Amino acid sequence: MKRNTWQREAVRAALDDAGGFVSAQGLHGALHASGSPIGLATVYRALADLAQEGDADSLQSPEGESLYRACSTADHHHHLICRNCGLTVEIEADAVETWARSVAAENGFTQAAHVVDVFGLCAACTAAAATLREPS
Amino acid sequence: MKRNTWQREAVRAALDDAGGFVSAQGLHGALHASGSPIGLATVYRALADLAQEGDADSLQSPEGESLYRACSTADHHHHLICRNCGLTVEIEADAVETWARSVAAENGFTQAAHVVDVFGLCAACTAAAATLREPS
DNA sequence: ACGCCTATTGATAATGATTGTCAAAACCAC
């Protein structure tokens, strides 16, 4: 049986609040900062649960951390993430969905899940980087 | 200056030998098993170098490990990976390449890199899973 | 071939994220 605890709600709320992708550690930090005495292990468990139920997205950052994001609807979408400032843009990818499914099918694969995320530098960070690199 | 050491060659060779994706730890283990006294840290360094030079692919497994794979040509491609047995199929994804670039551009992002990998169950594992699930 | 300088190695410690443990506390049905 699954019980309703304020901790789980707190994690869900914090995730909504964050807006973009957050690491488990980051979420725990944020919760502590707002006075919640929630435990770190609990945050991990809650996030794992949310991800399993489809209430949260999870992906691996290039640095190997697990990042989570609120996902009110359980629908499937992908992300464009600034590797410098973390800005996240949701992107639709019907073309990719279809492509992934057909490629999987062609090779006899079933239950195809796919990881499709684009990392780059957003406009602001691109400008900032140019400033840093060209000030000769 | 970059020097030629037998260790680097050994890692490159072991990577070729592996055929599919291997974890750094796994490679180190394999090397040790074949009698090489190479150090773990060195394997990590060699893999990082190979990846940076485009001689190896790297991706994050769903479990958070970094996996590496030999990649003779430095060209860009993606993978279809069986989440049960680890079977890896290389897939071409020109469509996705173009899509990723254009999506990034539309949002003002530059230096777009993308993570596109499809996980699923290969034909064999699908059959095996069916056997496990339906033996009523 | 010799030697010097520096890049590389490797044993180990350090780090950092994540997971396991287990007694205490909280939740829900009755």
Place this chain on the structure above:
DNA sequence: GTGGTTTTGACAATCATTATCAATAGGCGT
């Protein structure tokens, strides 16, 4: 309220990866 069970949380354990740093070995000039 009570009971039985789930969940929590502090802490230890684990795991991959990275840093440290003295010792080694590669490569260039001679």
